[in-house]
Amino acid sequence: KIEAVVFDLDGVITDTAHYHYLAWKDLAEDLGIFIDEKFNENLKGISRMDSLELILKEGNRQEDFTSEEKEELAAKKNSHYCELLKQLTPKDILPGVQELLTAIKAEGIPIGLASVSKNAMTVLNALNLVEEFHYCADAAKIANSKPDPEIFLTACEGLDATPSMSIGIEDASAGVQAIKAAGMFAVGVGESLDEADYLLKDTSELVWELIKVSFANRKN
Ligand code: G6P
Ligand code: MG
Secondary structure, three states, X not given: OOOEEEEOOEOOOEOHHHHHHHHHHHHHHHOOOOOXXXXXXXXXXXXXXXXXXXXXXXXXXXXXXXXXXXXXXXXHHHHHHHHHHOOOOHHHEOOOHHHHHHHHHHOOOOEEEOOOOOOHHHHHHHHOOHHHOOEEOOHXXXXXXXXXXXXXXXXXXXXXXXXXXEEEEEOOHHHHHHHHHOOOEEEEEOOOOOOOOEEEOOHHHOXXXXXXXXXXXXXX
């Protein structure tokens, strides 16, 4: 019996991964650093400060700022991101997600959230999805970003679920690695997620009956 399903947020439930990208791209350009969508793949699932470090490294500017200045840069990105979040409504829930949540709930299986975003609850609120989740891991209490399994393990613990009997859903390579490191079954949504146990092109393919079949046929 499946004990829990744990969702990533940005890029799985809604396309806020794109808003993160727009806000980082803007900040990077102010610093004379150019990033594209391909580079952005490396930022998915990574904490705010770790993302900033990767961008500064890309521009060879890591040594140019004090830690206080870095905090300011990260805060600037975040306020831009929060501005973009203001347009978010339940219409922005990605295709297939609401149906999937409903199907899981109908079987009484606990649903969790594993996002390292400190804005996760703001996003869930804007989408009117808070009630769907039995447990949301608190990003503020997580020491290690994905690919470390910490946030997925925390979510399983919060749901009283055994990781090996639980499913994680991710759009980022670091996230799929985190799910696997937690010993869970990894559903990957998107490209370049070869480590996933079950790989889908986009969220419209998130069909509960098919996910269950692939979980039942998993190799250990
Ligand atoms: C998620 C996103 C990342 C983002 C991180 C921190 O993992 O995939 O792109 O940088 O959360 O988000 P925050 O909202 O706290 O800056
Ligand atoms: Mg994501």
